[in-house]
Amino acid sequence: MAASRGWRVLWHGRCWFSQTQSTVSAEPSDSLYPPIVASATAQSKAAKRRRLEHFHQRVHAAASIEEKLRLYRKLQRPKYMVYPQTLALNADRWYRSFTKTVFVPGLPTNVALAAGEAQASIASEPAKALEGAAEVAPGDTKASQPGTAAPEAARTPEPAVGAEPYLDMGELRSLVCDALLQENFYQKKKRPFLYRDQEHTPGPFLTQLVSTLAAYLSNCNPLLAASSFDLNPEVNYYWHHGEEVVVHGHRKGRVDPVRFQIDDHPHLQIRVPKQLPEIVQLESDLGDVPVIDHKPSKLPLFKKQYENKVFIGSKVADPCCYGHTQFHLFPDKLKRERFIKLRLEDQIEVVYRANGIASLFAWTAAQAMYQGFWNEADVTRPFVSQAVVTDGKYFAFFCYQLNTLALTVETIKNNPRKNICWGTDSKPLYDVVEDGHVKGFNDEVLLMLVRFLLNRPKEL
């Protein structure tokens, strides 16, 4: 292969007799003879180890992060393409084993506490506002009415809160209903194309919802004001995990690491200049990682050889290099009705979980690589990101903490750390939109969305 041959030529061309640092240094420095090390070009295991060591040292000594990434991604070989949004059965169990992730149902308490002031400020009025909005919303078509009715009721508890910025639940609800009604009722749309329902209505609704909510909450959360908003970005990550024997081809019989690549396209993404705070400690153990004995191709997962990409949505020099929240929209293939028709109801939640785990792992790991960590230089601080996975009506929330990048065969041996993913089940935001009203609006989902957007480091 051209890549390996070129690398070999580079190896021979370099004067490595005196300059390369050797791993085995049993000789004292005043010896007349050079240190005795394994050969670099023989077809032996020691030689292979020495070549690997040399490669690791080259990456460690790289001048910049772009150079490190370039060396890490240089060798192209067939790799498994991991799709976060997949129809495969029990995909979340397989993805957890590929990424060494523990899944903890339910959201961590930190996320609730981070927006605790928001909770306190709106705790007194949710009951009142719910009744008020429930009466008003079905009756009136214009969303300005709930907006004006609720703040009068809601402004009364404000003096009790103090200096915290106040969150108006009614206003937020009206913003959401505005966006919903605009897409579903007011705007005259033609029939959606075949199997492209999701990009017809729920897609624009999600974009509108998140941009208006983020703009509204940016005075409460200064991190959002300094954030960068990506529409339909690309997130990629390439990693090795486990070993296998090559089956066909001229490299038959050799032991190779198993390579994976995630190429993800979230619907929306918010990137921030400061890292979100850690949820639990780096070394915490909250569960078990499933062990899968079979080859990944039995999932089914397929191999292809193409460019190894590591990308978070922007290049390395961008100041907003940490992730805050991703928003994923399901395509038509993964509709709820399809699973119910095929009598696979238990796979509905699996799809949400698989998407959350795979996308967030790729994003956080790519963020870590952008800071210079890789599987030989493991992360020293945890990387935290959030994601909301939806199909337009049902929302599921996920939090991910990346504690380790070391997933290759040598580095995983003495590594007790595991990555952790917290997630909820999918809940509907509303029941139905008809005749200009939103029926059955669910405040919990809105509250969790607001909490997610308000999440910020403690110093801000």
Place this chain on the structure above:
Amino acid sequence: MATRAGRVVYPLYQLGGPQLRIFRPNFYMLAVRPGVPQPEDTVQFRVSMEMTKIDIKNYLEKIYNVPVAAVRTRIQYGANNKRNHKNQRVKKPDYKVAYVQLGQGQTFQFPNLFPEKEQDEETRSFEDYKDKYLAREKQREKGDPRRGGVPDWFGL
């Protein structure tokens, strides 16, 4: 049922009418032991080349009441390299392989069709005696080892 002499004439079937004939598919599915380890919920079948994934799913669900979650198929090409005594190429037949993932959390392990039989004392001792006898006969046929394989009619 059709008789050998003549055919029974059934009235034309119209929707809602009495169903006097049962149509069973002419397909056969053969469950095989997988060559490479498969996940616990996956069963491997050899099916007819004309069957589709939907056919396989309906076949298993309606005839055998097996809940099927997913089916994947592939066609295995039979090699055409062997030659017969006339140096013509002999083809091994192609066949379709179906990987069926069972639903409702069911698992399947292909059974061991040839387990080791539990032998009692008499049979074991008889087997040992038989082996020893055969070994002795073979040794006798070989002849005296000191002659180095030379037959015994050779000599003065």
